[in-house]
Structures are given as C-alpha cells and as structure tokens.
Amino acid sequence: MKLFENEIDMGWGNPYFLSELLNNEVKGYQYLDLDYHRLDTMNYAPMQGMDELIEKTHDIIHKIAGRDYRYVIITNGATSAINTVFRTWKYRHGSDCVFTNRLGFTFYDQMIRKADLWRIKDIKKPKKSNHITLIDSPGNPTGKQINNDNYNLTIWDSVYHSRIYNANLKKVPKHSVMVGSYGKLLGITGVRIGWIATDSYQDYQDFLSEVLHESCTVSVPSQRLILTILKLLNFDSFMKHGKDILNKNRKYMKKLESVLKSKVPRIGMFYPIKADEKMFKLFDKAKIKYTTLEGIEGKFLRLNIGQTYENVKETVDRILKIKGAKNE
Numbered sequence: 001m002k003l004f005e006n007e008i009d010m011g012w013g014n015p016y017f018l019s020e021l022l023n024n025e026v027k028g029y030q031y032l033d034l035d036y037h038r039l040d041t042m043n044y045a046p047m048q049g050m051d052e053l054i055e056k057t058h059d060i061i062h063k064i065a066g067r068d069y070r071y072v073i074i075t076n077g078a079t080s081a082i083n084t085v086f087r088t089w090k091y092r093h094g095s096d097c098v099f100t101n102r103l104g105f106t107f108y109d110q111m112i113r114k115a116d117l118w119r120i121k122d123i124k125k126p127k128k129s130n131h132i133t134l135i136d137s138p139g140n141p142t143g144k145q146i147n148n149d150n151y152n153l154t155i156w157d158s159v160y161h162s163r164i165y166n167a168n169l170k171k172v173p174k175h176s177v178m179v180g181s182y183g184k185l186l187g188i189t190g191v192r193i194g195w196i197a198t199d200s201y202q203d204y205q206d207f208l209s210e211v212l213h214e215s216c217t218v219s220v221p222s223q224r225l226i227l228t229i230l231k232l233l234n235f236d237s238f239m240k241h242g243k244d245i246l247n248k249n250r251k252y253m254k255k256l257e258s259v260l261k262s263k264v265p266r267i268g269m270f271y272p273i274k275a276d277e278k279m280f281k282l283f284d285k286a287k288i289k290y291t292t293l294e295g296i297e298g299k300f301l302r303l304n305i306g307q308t309y310e311n312v313k314e315t316v317d318r319i320l321k322i323k324g325a326k327n328e
Contacts, residue, residue, distance in 0.1 A: 013304055103295045
C-alpha cells in the first residue's frame with residue numbers, strides 16, 4: 001500500500017490563499033459592468049492601458065509603496081513588464097548584463113537569456129552606467145528586502161511588496177522602474193495583468209512602443225475584470241485578511257523548522273530549504289511537489305506557503321510523519 005495517495009503541488013507560485021479570499025469577498029461582479037458582456041465592446045485597448053485602470057493603479061501603488069509616479073503602463077503581467085524593460089534598455093543603452101539576487105524568480109534565467117543578456121548573481125556588483133540591476137524585494141524565495149546604493153537602470157520587481165506578504169512598506173529600494181502584478185496582489189494570476197511605473201518620459205515612450213509591438217495592447221476583458229474587482233473590494237480590509245491567512249499558513253509551516261533545519265521567512269510567500277539528495281528524497285517520498293533553485297550556496301527546495309491551509313497542513317503532517325517527529 002502506498003504511504004500517501006495524492007500528490008500535493010507546493011511548487012508553483014499561485015497565491016491560492018488569496019484567490020479563495022477574493023472569491024468569498026467579491027460577489028456579483030458579473031452584474032456591475034453590463035458592457036463587460038457585450039461582444040461589440042471587445043476592441044483593442046489604448047496602448048498604455050485603459051485610463052480608468054491606470055488611475056486605479058496609481059492609487060494602488062501609492063497605498064503599497066507610498067510613491068506617485070508620473071507614468072503607468074498596463075502590461076500582460078509582471079513577467080511581460082520585466083521583459084519589456086530588458087529589451088528596451090538593451091537597445092537604447094547597449095546593456096549586456098543583468099545583476100540580480102542570488103536566487104530569485106525561477107524564470108529570471110530564461111527571461112534574461114531571451115533578451116540576449118547574461119545574468120550575474122551579485123546585486124551589489126554593477127559598475128558601468130549601462131548595467132541593468134533587477135531587484136526582487138521582498139525577495140523570492142527569501143523574503144529579504146533590499147537597500148541598495150546603485151539605482152541607475154534598476155528594475156524593482158515589487159510583486160510581494162504589500163501588507164499581505166508582511167512587507168515593510170517603507171523599505172523601498174532605489175530604482176528607476178517599478179514593476180507590479182495584480183495577480184499576486186489579488187490572487188488571480190491567470191488574468192495576466194501587471195504594470196510598469198516610471199518617472200522618465202523617455203522610458204515611458206520606449207516602453208509603450210515595446211509593449212504595443214509585443215502584445216498589440218492588453219486584453220480588454222482582463223482589464224475590465226480587474227477594474228470591476230477594485231470597485232467592489234475593500235482593498236485595505238482585503239490586505240489585512242490576506243495577511244492573516246498567510247501568517248496562519250506560515251505559523252503551521254514553522255513546525256518543520258526543527259526537522260528541516262531551515263527557518264520560515266517572516267516576509268514573502270515562500271519557504272526556501274537548503275537541500276541535499278536526502279532532502280529531495282524526503283519530499284518525493286511524501287509526494288510533495290516543490291521547485292528546485294540553484295544558488296551560489298548550492299541547491300534549494302522551495303515550498304509555496306501561499307497554498308490553501310489544507311494543503312499546507314497536509315504537507316507539514318506528511319513530512320513529520322515520515323520523520324517520526326511529534327506534531328505539536
């Protein structure tokens with residue numbers, strides 16, 4: 001007989017805890033905007049995004065970062081936003097490399113390579129004026145928030161910078177461009193809506209052209225859905241409830257600290273665990289899917305704390321059962 005029947009996916013970074021909360025807190029959204037269902041209104045959006053959503057995004061950015069940028073562009077998620085900046089700056093400044101944290105979002109390597117750049121995993125090293133710096137703060141998966149000296153050609157990947165993820169909202173890295181994600185902020189990653197914010201008119205114009213010729217504008221139904229949700233949602237209350245739920249997950253996950261010899265970060269959505277072959281075999285035996293990261297210090301196993309509470313609890317209980325540890 002198998003020890004465990006069902007596999008649990010703790011690897012992919014979907015914020016399931018938030019999508020459950022959003023589903024419970026937002027009711028009747030399909031009736032708010034009647035034009036949402038009219039097929040003859042599904043034309044191209046303005047290339048910078050819908051004006052009303054841009055206005056709302058300025059408000060959201062001020063709430064989570066205390067900043068008022070001159071320009072905001074709506075993008076096809078945060079991934080597309082970062083790719084846009086990479087390509088634009090490489091062409092305009094002749095950039096050849098991107099300096100990052102030692103770990104980071106699992107797509108960073110391929111995103112940087114796709115832009116014909118190379119990655120250097122040392123955030124403090126940039127020296128030349130055309131070097132690009134990509135700061136994920138709070139960091140994925142460490143939760144670490146960054147203070148930096150160099151901000152020329154710096155992208156701030158801010159997708160976990162909110163009260164929901166326990167971030168210190170006053171700890172904003174120096175940067176020239178901010179990238180954000182409604183998927184991570186509201187829990188609906190599949191809608192694929194993010195943004196680029198900047199004070200530079202030149203960057204704004206160049207980013208607009210890049211977004212237009214990459215995506216030919218961003219989905220109208222997706223932008224309208226975000227607008228509808230923001231109109232119905234008490235955003236401050238939503239952030240507080242989201243933080244409480246994630247911290248409940250975090251607290252239960254901390255039961256693994258003594259057996260795995262790794263601390264659960266106080267900030268962010270992930271649990272990075274320094275891993276050897278025995279550690280990987282432990283999670284394979286428990287039928288827990290994970291993400292593997294490779295840094296200068298070696299390999300890490302990453303778990304998503306933003307899963308449902310039921311899956312977090314089952315993950316912890318399985319590991320403790322195999323290890324023969326008491327669940328106290």
